[in-house]
Amino acid sequence: MKKRYGFVIDVARCIDCRACQVACSVENRVPDNHTRIWVQDLGVQGTFPDLQRVFVPYNCMHCENPPCTEVCVSGATWKDPNTGLVLVDQEACIGCGFCVDACPYNARYLDEQRGVVDKCNGCLQRVEAGLEPACVATCVGGARLFGDLNDPDSAVSTALREARSVVRLDIEDGGVDPDPNIYYLNLPQMDSLDLTAHTGQPLVTQSGTLPRSPKYSPAEVGWKKVLTPLVLAGVGASFLVQAVYFTKQLIDGESEFDE
Amino acid sequence: MNSSIFITRRDFLKLSGFGLGGLALGQFLPPAVAHAARAVGSLDANGDGYIPTMCEMCVWRCGVLAKVREGRVVKLEGNPDHPHSKGRLCARGQSGLLNTYDRDRVLTPLIRAGKRGEGRFRKVSWDEALDYTAEKMLAIRDSYGPEAMIFSSTHNLSQVQFENLLNGFGSPNYGTQRSLCFNAMVTAFQLTYGVEEPARNYENVEFILLVGRNLTEAISTSETGDLMDALARGAKLVYLDPRFTKTAAKADEWIPIRPGTDSAFLLAMIHVIVKEELADCEFVKKYVVGCDDLPNAVEKYTPEWAANLTGVPAATIDRIAREYAAAGKNALVHPGWRTSNFVNSFQTERAIATLNALSGNVLTPNGCLIAESPEASSVPLGKPPQPPYPRISARRLDGVPWKYPLVPLKLGVFQELRDAILTGEPYQAHGWFISRQNPVLSLPDRGRTLQALSKLDFIAVVDILMNDTAWFADVVLPEASYLERLDPLHVVAGKVFIRQPVIETQGEARSALWIYKHLGERLGLGEYFQYADEEDYLRQQLAPLGLSLEELRLRGFVEPEIAREEPEEITFNTPSGKIEVYSETLAQAGFSPWPTWEEPPYPKPGEFYLLTGKVAQHTQFGTQNNLQLHKYEDEPRLWMHTDPAAERGLKTNDLVTVTSPVGSVKVKVLVTEGIRPDCVYLTPGYGHLSKGLRTAYGHGASDSDLHATYTDPVSGGQALSQTFVTVNKA
Numbered sequence: 001m002k003k004r005y006g007f008v009i010d011v012a013r014c015i016d017c018r019a020c021q022v023a024c025s026v027e028n029r030v031p032d033n034h035t036r037i038w039v040q041d042l043g044v045q046g047t048f049p050d051l052q053r054v055f056v057p058y059n060c061m062h063c064e065n066p067p068c069t070e071v072c073v074s075g076a077t078w079k080d081p082n083t084g085l086v087l088v089d090q091e092a093c094i095g096c097g098f099c100v101d102a103c104p105y106n107a108r109y110l111d112e113q114r115g116v117v118d119k120c121n122g123c124l125q126r127v128e129a130g131l132e133p134a135c136v137a138t139c140v141g142g143a144r145l146f147g148d149l150n151d152p153d154s155a156v157s158t159a160l161r162e163a164r165s166v167v168r169l170d171i172e173d174g175g176v177d178p179d180p181n182i183y184y185l186n187l188p189q190m191d192s193l194d195l196t197a198h199t200g201q202p203l204v205t206q207s208g209t210l211p212r213s214p215k216y217s218p219a220e221v222g223w224k225k226v227l228t229p230l231v232l233a234g235v236g237a238s239f240l241v242q243a244v245y246f247t248k249q250l251i252d253g254e255s256e257f258d259e
Numbered sequence: 260m261n262s263s264i265f266i267t268r269r270d271f272l273k274l275s276g277f278g279l280g281g282l283a284l285g286q287f288l289p290p291a292v293a294h295a296a297r298a299v300g301s302l303d304a305n306g307d308g309y310i311p312t313m314c315e316m317c318v319w320r321c322g323v324l325a326k327v328r329e330g331r332v333v334k335l336e337g338n339p340d341h342p343h344s345k346g347r348l349c350a351r352g353q354s355g356l357l358n359t360y361d362r363d364r365v366l367t368p369l370i371r372a373g374k375r376g377e378g379r380f381r382k383v384s385w386d387e388a389l390d391y392t393a394e395k396m397l398a399i400r401d402s403y404g405p406e407a408m409i410f411s412s413t414h415n416l417s418q419v420q421f422e423n424l425l426n427g428f429g430s431p432n433y434g435t436q437r438s439l440c441f442n443a444m445v446t447a448f449q450l451t452y453g454v455e456e457p458a459r460n461y462e463n464v465e466f467i468l469l470v471g472r473n474l475t476e477a478i479s480t481s482e483t484g485d486l487m488d489a490l491a492r493g494a495k496l497v498y499l500d501p502r503f504t505k506t507a508a509k510a511d512e513w514i515p516i517r518p519g520t521d522s523a524f525l526l527a528m529i530h531v532i533v534k535e536e537l538a539d540c541e542f543v544k545k546y547v548v549g550c551d552d553l554p555n556a557v558e559k560y561t562p563e564w565a566a567n568l569t570g571v572p573a574a575t576i577d578r579i580a581r582e583y584a585a586a587g588k589n590a591l592v593h594p595g596w597r598t599s600n601f602v603n604s605f606q607t608e609r610a611i612a613t614l615n616a617l618s619g620n621v622l623t624p625n626g627c628l629i630a631e632s633p634e635a636s637s638v639p640l641g642k643p644p645q646p647p648y649p650r651i652s653a654r655r656l657d658g659v660p661w662k663y664p665l666v667p668l669k670l671g672v673f674q675e676l677r678d679a680i681l682t683g684e685p686y687q688a689h690g691w692f693i694s695r696q697n698p699v700l701s702l703p704d705r706g707r708t709l710q711a712l713s714k715l716d717f718i719a720v721v722d723i724l725m726n727d728t729a730w731f732a733d734v735v736l737p738e739a740s741y742l743e744r745l746d747p748l749h750v751v752a753g754k755v756f757i758r759q760p761v762i763e764t765q766g767e768a769r770s771a772l773w774i775y776k777h778l779g780e781r782l783g784l785g786e787y788f789q790y791a792d793e794e795d796y797l798r799q800q801l802a803p804l805g806l807s808l809e810e811l812r813l814r815g816f817v818e819p820e821i822a823r824e825e826p827e828e829i830t831f832n833t834p835s836g837k838i839e840v841y842s843e844t845l846a847q848a849g850f851s852p853w854p855t856w857e858e859p860p861y862p863k864p865g866e867f868y869l870l871t872g873k874v875a876q877h878t879q880f881g882t883q884n885n886l887q888l889h890k891y892e893d894e895p896r897l898w899m900h901t902d903p904a905a906e907r908g909l910k911t912n913d914l915v916t917v918t919s920p921v922g923s924v925k926v927k928v929l930v931t932e933g934i935r936p937d938c939v940y941l942t943p944g945y946g947h948l949s950k951g952l953r954t955a956y957g958h959g960a961s962d963s964d965l966h967a968t969y970t971d972p973v974s975g976g977q978a979l980s981q982t983f984v985t986v987n988k989a
Binding site for chain 1: 333334335336337346347348349350352353354356357475476478480483484487488490491503505506507508509513515875876886887888890891900901931932933934935936
């Protein structure tokens, strides 16, 4: 049976120690001015002394419907049917950067030195050798799980089955559902922690029935057919601009404590 | 690539074919590290594989599996067999190879060529550097006596041989930096339980009180993981800290207590528990000295009394005391680690020790606090033979024990040592031999520390980098990094672990065992260093156990079978054999025999408490030059609450001047709700002066420029949060 690798992240266990980030950068020789993995600090919320602070780790979501692969000019990036991972063949990549803009999570970067795009590959080189991805293996708080979502006995499937609530960082606006494969446990309720404040749009969708089956809607297929040539022609599509805008807000909008 | 490092696949097959014969043959072949690893089977013919070793990015000492490819270490993994790592490493541990490959490594011995602090050195041979060092040290001994040489080093695995250097030389002056860290905790638990640091067990814990122990940022990998497991299981965490740290973010209840008043909060908890008779009376009556008189001793410490001091409502204190007591043996008040906060920090620790005694959580099976002395589970390692030390009659410059009678000798009072250099009392020090320490950044009042250095005739520093103290030294001796050297063995939980090189030593760097031996021989102390080399030292350690170094090299640890007898009666290593909530030792030294309230100083209007603390990306003062940690750290800024910031017209990233009684720094401000309005906070370890640290130099400000020197009279601990500052827009 084909694998569908994904991550389950227990937000309650993340302590923002950044061991995952260092482990990833060393394992994958990520340049000092870039990273493949983030811990989003949602900032100190509330008024002293009634405060809350939540850390949301993320990296490439290895989406079921990855917008990034749709816009690739050279065919260098694809969703690997055998593992479910979204991968980049850096031999074939021409460094045009369309996929960097297309990713609704800003999870890709252009390595200026090598002229290629780089991103989380689920540490496939480790996984093939029987190891966990570097970020998962070293997670001090035990927040990160990685495994085959198609295997009902995997640690990720078990965690999802036993979870009280599961949340994904999803974008519903624009008629596309990237269907991401990072599932969050114990993300606080939105009313107590307003994730929408900076975008005006919901970025987080609650669902108790995840993982859901991957499927394209007709609208999405249409979107792909129309959009890809547009992007190839160098014309920004409104959805992409919007999606990138929203996620940039998520990623850049808050420095550590700014309210 | 150096052709001598290369070994072909065919050569390797030949070696493997010969089996043990091949192993013996291989000992004559360079390079040593790769060959040793191949011989035991850690590396394959291409030099690829995993070599087990031990982390040194902090003192928790996690087990490491170092991934090596073609003679370079490319990745570090936590060793699943090591109880401190359990397969994981923190950010610092993950970044460790960047310390080894730091572009600023000092890789040859250096002798100062310009003025002190000018940073001009000339590269010299080891012979010249060691001859020069020995000559200077002997000249000081001949002119002023051995006590005029200070030796300092902290908590390294090579500490035993370092102590041979200073004790053999005949100096009583041993600086360990521990008074900047855990003196209060160790002294209090020694006096109360007879152990230095009781271990914690989170297996069954239901209620955890952390008194400023910021476990998610001051990380001990396994313990932090255990805490997160306990919380996921539903254990309750109550956290006292004036600052909303990441641990506060994970706590069920964060109590932003007024700085310096932790002991008032804890004494009131004790008051509630004994008054309402909520303690484990059976345990207490049997094992605790002072149980009958404790109610009288804490009579006045009511929650209402504590509320005024701490700013925490009486009802909250009362409720937490009851919740703590209700959890019984599954309740834990963490002893803390860096407990150098106020001159009353010793009393805070005594109150913590008392609360744990009342819950009966020690010595029960799976109890949350393990007060077993480390000797109980130790392994009888061998050591090289050595003669007794010369008799030392000079008093210690740091005042132990003549001024600080209860401070353990091996802890000392580091800040007092520095001040004695300046005052020349009780006598003048002339030289300082410093191994892997950075007092220029660690000690309070950096201005005074630099003045003290300028008074000395000779300063030698052993380190892997040009740290800030090395920058002002006369000789810098380059140590091999922890991934390049063998250290004496380390025992954890009945297993013997090895720190071994995973790559060839770079440049001319040498292990501490080698440096101390070769310096010792030049000082006429050869008899204290009876080992041919590092490997011989380890073989002598293993000899009584009949264990082979090769097995240890391959697995990273060996577990000797040692028959242990369960003690029939539970006794504590105290004068009474019981837990001494009432301490006659304290009474005789003129201190309160009971945990007691001592009023700390308070800031004047317009002043702030300057808090110190930790971040998960750095260890003390030695990791700021690591490029991976630099990459993922937060910009070092002064935390200030929104209200005082608004009064001063400050917003985040504005530059401010912070002024204390001893100095002033300029730093960017971070405006946040996450700190008490009467406090500001600065992460230590920034503001490096050494231009030999190109990443860390000039980055951020050093709190050592601001800290005034205040010493706890009982434990000798420096009060690092007792300095009050003013803050204004720069």
